[in-house]
C-alpha cells in the first residue's frame with residue numbers, strides 16, 4: 001500500500017468494526033484521570049442512548065425464549081438496523097465516513113477503497129490531535145493554568161489523553177496510531193543533533209511519537225501492545241507507561257476540575273468555526289477537512305467538557321505555512337490547510353520540502 005506508515009501493521013490500523021454494546025462498559029474502563037469526569041460524561045450520554053436501544057434487544061430475546069413466540073425476522077432486522085445506526089454515534093466514526101465521501105484522489109495517484117480509508121483516518125487523526133493540542137494551549141491561557149515543564153509537552157499530553165480516554169472506538173484508535181505514525185515520519189526529516197531542533201519549544205518528533213505510544217499503551221497495555229512493539233518500544237518502557245498515563249491524565253484532571261461541565265449542567269462555552277478560502281491546489285484537502293466535520297467534532301467535545309470563560313474562534317484557512325496555533329490575543333485556534341496537506345502528503349509518502357511545527 002502507498003504511504004510511509006511506519007507502524008501500520010497494527011491490529012487497530014484498519015478498523016472495519018463498528019460500535020456495539022461495548023460502549024456499555026465505558027464506565028468500567030481501566031485508568032482514572034479524565035475518564036472519571038467530563039470526558040466520560042460526553043461518552044456516557046452516548047452509552048445511555050445505547051442502553052435505551054439495547055433494551056428492546058434484551059426484551060425481545062427474553063420474550064422469544066418464553067412467552068412471546070411472534071418475534072419475526074423483520075423485527076430483528078429492524079433492531080439490528082437501529083443498532084447499526086447507533087454504531088455511527090461516535091463523532092470520529094461519523095467524520096471518518098464523511099471524510100471518505102469527501103475524498104479526492106490526487107491527480108496521477110491511485111488509491112483503493114482501503115487505502116482511501118487509511119489516508120482519511122490518518123489525516124483526520126492528526127488534525128484531531130492537533131486541534132486538541134491547540135485547544136489545550138487555549139486552556140492554559142484562558143484558565144490561567146500553571147504549567148510545570150514544557151508547555152508543548154503538557155498540551156501534547158492533554159491531546160493524547162483526551163483521545164485515548166474514551167470507550168472502544170476503532171476509528172479513534174486508528175487515528176491515535178496515525179498520530180504516532182506521523183511523528184515518526186516527521187522525525188525522519190529532522191536532525192536531532194542540530195541546535196535548532198534541540199532548542200525548540202517542542203520535543204523532537206520521534207519523542208512525541210513515543211509519547212503518543214506511551215499514553216496509548218499506558219491506558220490500555222493489551223490493546224496497544226502490538227502498536228508499541230511495532231514502534232520498537234521495549235517491554236520495560238511499555239510497563240512503565242501506565243505511570244506516565246496516570247500522571248498525565250491525573251494532572252490534567254486536577255487542573256480542569258473547577259472548569260468541567262458538570263453532570264446535568266449546560267456548557268456555557270461557545271466555539272465558532274470559520275473556513276477560509278483554500279489557496280490554489282488546496283481544494284481537495286480543504287474539502288476533506290471541512291466536509292468530514294472533524295473540526296466541529298473536536299470543538300463539540302471541548303464544549304461538552306469545559307466551560308471556557310470567553311467565546312473561542314476556530315479558523316481553518318490558508319496561512320502559507322504548515323502550522324496550527326493558538327492566539328491568546330483574539331482567543332482563536334488557527335489550523336492551516338498547509339498542515340493538513342502535510343499530513344496527507346505523509347500518508348501518501350510524498351516528501352516535504354521543509355518541516356513545520358505546530
Ligand SMILES: [Zn+2]
Nearest residue numbers: 137152155358
Ligand atoms: Zn503547541
